[in-house]
Amino acid sequence: MTEPATVAPGRVRGGRRDEILVTFTRHVAERGYDRANFGDVASELGLSKGTIVHHFGTKDRMLAEVQERYMRRALDEARAFLARLDRPEHRLAAFVHAGVRYQTDDPATTIAFQREVVRLTDEPGMETARAQRDAYRDLVVGVLRDGEAAGVFVPGDARLRSLQMFGSLHWMWTWFDPQGRLAPEAVAAEFCRTLLRGLGVPETAVAEAADPDGPAAVCAREVVGS
Amino acid sequence: MTEPATVAPGRVRGGRRDEILVTFTRHVAERGYDRANFGDVASELGLSKGTIVHHFGTKDRMLAEVQERYMRRALDEARAFLARLDRPEHRLAAFVHAGVRYQTDDPATTIAFQREVVRLTDEPGMETARAQRDAYRDLVVGVLRDGEAAGVFVPGDARLRSLQMFGSLHWMWTWFDPQGRLAPEAVAAEFCRTLLRGLGVPETAVAEAADPDGPAAVCAREVVGS
């Protein structure tokens, strides 16, 4: 039984548990799960492999924890900006603005998650993260359906559209450079414009929702930045 | 491919090289490059690990060969349908129709390629495949720029738009099921509609380019199906 060990008499500080997870996450982002290994993480932090095992048990569980943390944050923040926005095009745009922002706000976790999403589908022990991912996708599908019902989006397959949108965002890790010349706001704006126009949203509403200083982007920035 | 390797008692000139590559490709598609190994491929084909090494040298070279084959085919076919289509919206739609079609036409190679594209950027020995990939992307960017110059697409960042499009297509391997209820034509049509409408193409032209029986889809099917 692996205990989070948050309540303990003999505990010194928060321990290095978090530190280990952060470093592991970065290694997964850089090399992928299979090539990330305990030895490198341990030597980088100046501790032994045994310590990592002590805290996390197995490598699988460590990855699961990374995924769950990322998805929990994404879910919380998505619900937060959904509560603050009402128009379907603003809500959908917020998902895009937030998705792009994660790429610079917490690149390691974001890349680690996106590189290894495929493990959510088959690997055992990933049930929690998978459920969170499904819930997140359902939020987007819901927005698409609502917008369609309200006549803001032209009729179409909401699930397919959500996958089209997620594809663009999830693929970013292969080409986006946080230090590069392309600002995340510019990427989000362009993605929003093409997507919303593609759903039949009128040009003025498109411009507002895509605008880095518009309500959707501002809301996403406030929620994610916190 | 074409030569199903004679099952003759003695060995055959040309050998089982292709057979090995096909099996290896399938394993990469199913488990990823790191978890694919010589032992499994060899035992599945009833030969020894040494034989694989004899034919390919190293595992890296094997993957490079998979990537190069896939990209060469994609490039050839892209140039073929570009030669047959003239309108920008048809050309762009053809990329989408073809991209989706690869998912069912040769799922193993397609998935193997998409899973491991990231290795094109850093790994050495991948220069050829990387150059092919860049050439392919440049074809799409060219179509986007031409369409913009011709006033068919609204102004915007062509490179970003190409990445948005590739993202949707490259992400398909994580969710698309060739045996599933969703036909590839339906996926391609929906993707085309959202994308082209998003670029400002008029509704009638969008419908024609997305139509599974329209000129773009038919052309893509003929070229890819060969």
Added chain:
DNA sequence: GTGAACTGACCGCACGTACGGGCAGAGTAG
């Protein structure tokens, strides 16, 4: 004979994980 296809035994190493024990701080009894 020549060379390509193929074999099977073997090597070296990297990596996940198990295990036994050391250490330091907190609780408690005296």
Added chain:
DNA sequence: CTACTCTGCCCGTACGTGCGGTCAGTTCAC
């Protein structure tokens, strides 16, 4: 205060295994 004990954090080592790659040698077609 001191002494003892408990407990979670951490270390070092060792083990088992899986895998990429080597090599000497064999078979077979031309």
